[in-house]
Amino acid sequence: MHDRPQAPRPGEDPHDGLHPETVAVHAGRPPREPDGPMSAPVHLASTFHAGGPTAYGRYGNPSWTAFEEALGALEGGDCVAFASGMGAISAVLALVPTGGTVVAPRHSYTGTIGLLDDLVQTRDVSVRYVDVRDADAVADAAQGADLVWVESPTNPALEVADLGAIGRAAREASALFAVDNTFATPLLQRPLESGADLVVHSATKSISGHSDVVMGAVIARDAALRDRIVTRRSLGGAIPGPFDAFLALRGLRTLPVRLERAQANARELAARFADHPALDEVRYPGFGTIVSIVVAGGADAAERVASSTRVWVHSTSLGGVESQLERRRRWPAEAESIPDGLIRLSVGLEHVDDLARDLEQALARATDPGDDAPG
Helix, strand or coil: CCCCCCCCCCCCCCCCCCCCCHHHHHCCCCCCCCCCCCCCCCCCCCCCCCCCCCCCCCCCCCHHHHHHHHHHHCCCCEEEECCCHHHHHHHCCCCCCCCCCEEEEECCCCHHHHHHHHHHHHHHHHEEEEHHHHHHHHHHHHHCCCCCEEEEECCCCCCCCHHHHHHHHHHCCCEEEEEEECCCCCCCCHHHHHHHCCEECCCCCCCCCCCCCEEEEEEEEEEEHHHHHHHHHHHHHHHHHHHHHHHHHHHHHHHHHHHHHHHHHHHHHHHHCCCCCEEEEEEECCCCCCEEEEEHHHHHHHHHCCCCCCCCCCCCCCCCCCCHHHHHHHHCCCCCCCCCCCEECCCCCCHHHHHHHHHHHHHEEEEECCCCCCC
């Protein structure tokens, strides 16, 4: 008869010393008990018996907690789940006081830019836009700021920031430092280790990974900051559904293998198309699953590429098992400094030869649009 595994001692990190791939599989599981479930069940309840910490469905749900434990373990902090990535971003930006100042990338997710514009109009917040590749410029802008917000890599320009240098500058300026880690995921970078106070994810993307969930998350460095974020979620009501949390956690279990395959595909495609005659530029930061290409011929040619694929899906999301593409300037809120012909590629799990062949024929149609039907 085998001895039962010993439970972690109180206060002991049950994932200490484990690789992230192992943590993704095992974190957020129920206790190992005879006939107990291996996966956290879906708790479809809005009301809970009095006397416990949850009290009501807007304040908590065991299905959220399982997801929060897993993603928090991967990022190395305290996780708070939200109904969407925008809900998570809103909760962090709500920490900026009226009349305060935010430092943000000149190239950012359009939803973030929209929220910042709204804060400027409604709460007299000042925004200092910077090139996040220039750590000195970010440090200068951080002086007197309340929040330094960074994407790395940026969406869709794929600019990479020196998170360590920016973290030190934010700390010296007594500003909160938040990083949108959606593109990199906690498997490629852990911003809390570089001095970030808060990490934000659109869990809709690579975390859940199957284009069937809308969720977000904020991971805080410490419990006090987590409590402030929880307050924003409880008061704002941006709570995830229990079944969404279940699906997001199930998707998170396979993040390591999905990321490995998709990143390998992205690297290969970036290399194959680096000198393609139909492209003015290929942007790839060297890691991750996102590649941006700039089609020669501008907006019209890029739109023809996006509408001429058979394998690639023309859509506005990213991080799914399927490869997706879109011309980003089709959105009015996209920064004017993003080239008209830039197409963001979210590389998925298909065979790389199929992806390359499909993109090749679409680029050919962009330069010879006589035949508009996908090949």
